[in-house]
Amino acid sequence: MTKSAVQVKFPYRYDVVGSLLRTQALKDAHAKYNAGQINADELKAVQHEETKKIVAKQVDLGLKDITDGEFNRSWWHLDFLWGLTGVEKYDYHKSYKFHGSKTRTDNAELSGKVAFNPDHPFFDSFKFLESITPDGVTPKQTIPSPTMLFRDNRSDNWSKFYDTWDQYLDDVAKAYHETILHFYELGARYIQLDDTTWAFLISKLNATADDAKAHAKYVKLAEDSVKVINKLLEDLPDDLTVTTHICRGNFKSTFLFSGGYDDVADYLGQLNYDGLFLEYDSERAGDFTPLAKIWNGDQHKRIVLGLITSKSPELEDKDAVINRIKQASEKVPLDNLALSTQCGFASTEEGNKLTEQQQWNKLKLVRDIAKEVWNVD
Template sequence: MAITTTKTVPFRFDQVGSLLRPDELKSAREKFLSGEITRSDLTKVEDEEIRKVVAKQVNLGLKAVTDGEFRRSWWHLDFLAGLNGVETYSQHASYKFKGAKTRDTNVRFSDKVSYNPDHPFFKAFEFLNSIVPKGILAKQTIPSPTLYFRDHRDDNAVKFYASRQDFLKDLAVAYRQTIRHFYDLGCRYLQLDDTTWAFLINQIINAKSAEEKAKYEQIAKDSVTVINGALQDRPEDMTITTHICRGNFRSTFLFSGGYGPVAKYLSQLNYDGYFLEYDNERSGDFSPLGDIFTKGSDKRIVLGLVTSKFPELESEEALEKRVREATHYVPLNNLCLSTQCGFASTEEGNKLTEAEQWAKLKRVIDTAQKIWSEA
């Protein structure tokens, strides 16, 4: 009988991507926005702080490192606004997080969407990749194309397209070309961050009618179409994963609900791995994993059991117990461990210290090394 083996990425211990912004970087960004320093001055500070945070990740023992998303203000809007045909605007309303208000920035379509060969994220990746030591992977994170389906972002796309299918096709092509350029720059580990599935869970569960439920199920189908279109023809030696969570802003959240309502759609996505938020009861139990994971698959499920929202440190014993519980649905060989989200999805960051952040990541590493002998 053939033995099914998994890829080594995602790693047994891994991370989502964003890290708390150091004071030096926050100060420099404020000075730039007020006109006290130039863009070049800000970039120099960003470069220096990214060098430091990469070194910290490497010294901690992580096998894939990010730039902490230090050049971004938002985890998603900075990228979304960078494609051709998309613009930033003030929506005069904050996102409805539970207990906190965000800034009112949003994006919308100003023309047909297309790949931007001069997207600033490319230059940012080149810098990260140039400073990562040999044997360590530079991990790039970008938002999923499904983020365009939420918060009225695609409302005016109809003005530029004869049909929604034409819009979905252009969006998939723009992402496909973007992914290819990251690859050409040396990227071998890319993650598409996605809160749309949590939004859909929430909407499907609370739908007031069959028609309303069908509306959101169609968005789920469109999401599968666009994501798989974006991943079409991607290089075989490039690992592409997704991270799914329920919102992350100053230690608050947007949505609740288990993965059940969208499990069948998630199972259709051509990703190599899924980073799934599972730090508390808001994420539901592990049973949907049986529908997301296909028996015999080499995909990896990364359990986000360690919260990035609060400083309290989970015990290794409790984490190991939960990993063992998940093996009722997914083989241990296909499981990994991480935090449930990044530590600073926006530049404001979550409510814990940098020392507490590193302690969380070390707990992920130490626990994984106890569970998996090869970690």
């Protein structure tokens, strides 16, 4: 059975991006662990207990797919990358400069050839998530896109381990492919690859339009990203949904990148994902014109409109959001659209500037609007 013949189940009409605000109990446990007051097993016990609570909350909201809130990690991307064979943690001594805030200085670098790690800690985390997910609900696993290895100096020393850049890219794609297959073997049927690279490229491709040499560098990054992503997606099981979230940066309610999708729309349209989560919560994202290229006429693919912001507590106007969905449907058929918040609520453990209740109110609004627009349960 081909992918196009499989009935689209996910992304669901109202979907959850991934991360959720860390509970106070989890924050307190991390503080005690860092102070040496509890051990790793005691920390994990608290993490599991708090994960149960936020899974139950998502189920109570009626979400058809749920996540563990990324309660098993500090960073949305680095914790996963550190778990791959051939990648290790180091202090970059520089922070990511968000608009109005700076992050910690953790980073990742190559320590050998990149490969699948059967003992990656995320596998145990998924097994726990699946064990507490009730029947009729799908556990969704989020991981960073492999493109996150190509940026921020993480691949600077690739030539120590590879004769060519293409050999390195092939290994990255293979490591990801095998990782996704192992998640599938553990029961995963919905996996999302989170990616800030495309928003980074939006800013760089536009800024270097008059500098051919600099522009070519970013075109190469875009082309390599398409190549690696599509290679890792080859020959995956037909009943496995793999999506991506195109993120513009999310740290303490701040952001990294601005600009419409025009400069990357052709590349995004080449990606063989089952769905793309696109941030559209502010004018920084531009208009809906590029949607037609991004969807690219693929009847199997869903575009998830991130029209509800996770960065502020104020609830959006329901009618205004419905009107924007109608506008988007002029570019992509309504049947190929869905709704979510523009990002998760805590891409890092610090979290955005709103309360847990305000977070749940946002997700409830996503659900209520989607039920009305698409007439779903």
